[in-house]
């Protein structure tokens with residue numbers, strides 16, 4: 001067994017949690033703040049069989065990899081002409097995964 | 109030393125925390141949601157000497173094992189006769205414990 | 217890589233988080249309660265290269281070691297003479313650090 005600690009942006013957390021559920025990956029969600037990723041983030045703890053680690057990594061990669069997105073910045077209220085009304089490219093998402101060895105896993 | 113990550117149902121959390129205190133098992137309680145166990149759950153992190161792991165496991169087993177309980181379902185408000193007024197057997201409790209190796213433990 | 221789990225008193229948490237940021241130590245802050253240290257506490261999770269562990273330990277030691285402080289107790293409201301109006305020495309701070317081996321560290 002391995003312990004996976006997975007940290008993703010809040011915006012990807014629900015989608016990732018659903019993907020875990022659909023693939024029968026049991027997780028516990030921790031309330032976390034700041035740190036590894038710039039905006040608000042969510043941490044999942046997963047206890048998983050060694051042979052399923054790569055499947056879990058693929059799910060995380062698919063749902064929450066770093067990617068580019070176009071965003072329209074908020075309109076400049078003074079009515080002046082501004083390039084900030086054009087969409088700009090921003091980077092969103094990204095996941096940090098730490099894989100730790102596990103000595104024992106119990107259910108009572 | 110070992111790191112134990114212990115996940116139990118919220119309804120067993122206080123009793124377990126008291127049992128840890130009485131047995132001088134130092135723990136840190138994390139705010140967690142969903143996942144390993146169906147209803148709301150609580151996660152404890154415990155750093156403990158190797159030779160005390162089985163004592164801690166016994167405490168967890170005793171306080172928060174999965175067990176059956178009789179529950180009277182909410183009364184049917186339309187006043188009709190219903191078998192739902194009889195107590196039904198439900199499963200409560202249950203604990204997941206992950207035991208991880210620890211390289212060092214420091215107190216400053 | 218190592219996983220460090222660091223538990224400090226709430227009163228030292230902000231200063232420690234700033235010291236981590238200044239030294240480029242990436243951390244995730246968990247919402248935790250009670251346990252290892254008497255008053256409210258904060259837990260940080262840090263994934264770090266083996267050769268930087270001692271630097272991180274030094275930062276923690278410097279910012280949040282157990283130390284003595286003088287505190288003036290609240291005034292006795294019945295107006296009587298009381299030694300409780302003199303400052304008393306109390307112990308504050310203190311850190312618990314658990315260092316765990318890590319098998320893999322991924323960023324997606």
Ligand code: NI
Pocket residue numbers: 001002050102
């Ligand atoms: Ni294993």
Ligand code: NI
Pocket residue numbers: 109110158210
């Ligand atoms: Ni040990």
Ligand code: NI
Pocket residue numbers: 217218266318
């Ligand atoms: Ni290493």
